[in-house]
Amino acid sequence: MDYFAVFGHPISHSRSPWIHARFAEQCGFEQRYEAIDVPPERFEETLWDFGEAGGLGANVTLPLKEQAAVLCDELTEAAQRAAAVNTLIRLPDQRWRGDNTDGVGLMADLARLRVPIHGQRIVIIGAGGATRGILAPLLAAAPREIIIVNRTPERALQLAFESGALGIVQAWSLDDLASVDTAGLLIHATSAYRAGAPLTLPATLVDADTVAYDLGYGASAQAFLAQARRAGAGAGFDGLGMLVEQAAESFLRWRGVRPQTPAVLRELTALVNDRA
Ligand code: NDP
Secondary structure, eight states: OEEEEEEESSOTTOOHHHHHHHHHHHHTOOEEEEEEEOOHHHHHHHHHHHHHTTEEEEEEOTTOHHHHHHHOSEEOHHHHHHTOOSEEEEOTTSOEEEEOOHHHHHHHHHHHTTOOOTTOEEEEEOOSHHHHHHHHHHHHTOOSEEEEEESSHHHHHHHHHHTTOBTTEEEEEGGGGGGSOOOSEEEEOOSTTTTTOOOOOOGGGOOTTOEEEESSOSHHHHHHHHHHHHHTOSEEEOTHHHHHHHHHHHHHHHHSOOOOOHHHHHHHHHHHHHHO
């Protein structure tokens, strides 16, 4: 049976096995898709074993995405730009190709939600791996500007510099959030809420036209979105749609067919919200 996996540490929370089981069922493939918990120091040998056992492809999540990029034999342009891999593809000559579908997943979800990017002021709070993955596709959709705000401003500056679009992409410190102009699209990409340290969102950051989007999902995303609504944001969405869309893009790279996502997203949303 075709063998796939998701690697991470921890991994028990991952929805990827559930999502990929739905996709395989829908597209008529028989497959095994396992969640494999592996600490960084054992990732290289575990990936080797996985390949030896016939693994055809895998997803990679925290904290292994950057390491996966180093372990791959070749990287797609998206993975090179992100310096992080969330999708491993086994090539016919047994080498690993690394790709990053987070950016294309977010763009597909924003398109589904009919959130405009062109000409908008986008504020991204957070400058970690996820922001690194979504920056180039957002830039390609021609926003007016992208302001990256981060607790450690040097990391935001590094991303702005690497984007090759300094000026359009700006870097700010989280301490200066109250001075940032109102966002058309406010993207939350930190792990602050999970760390029990909610952000303070100034009312000047959002207005009735602002769409707030949290890359995460579950209780932490709901806490951010509730705060954004209280501050005056007109709409708010969590990252479940992005999660399903990036998974569909991984599936496409492995199987050559892109599964239908709406029903899977509806089911997953019900599942996650029932447990919230
Ligand atoms: P990283 O660990 O790479 O980055 C974490 C970010 O959070 C950094 O910017 C860090 O700031 C910031 N941060 C952490 N703690 C605090 C705090 N107490 N106060 C303020 N800022 C803080 O994580 P990722 O970028 O990979 O992931 C970010 C989010 O995106 C997660 O919720 C993740 O689940 C989600 N995600 C969702 C995906 C999806 O498909 N829906 C895909 C990928 C990610 P600093 O630089 O100062 O440390």
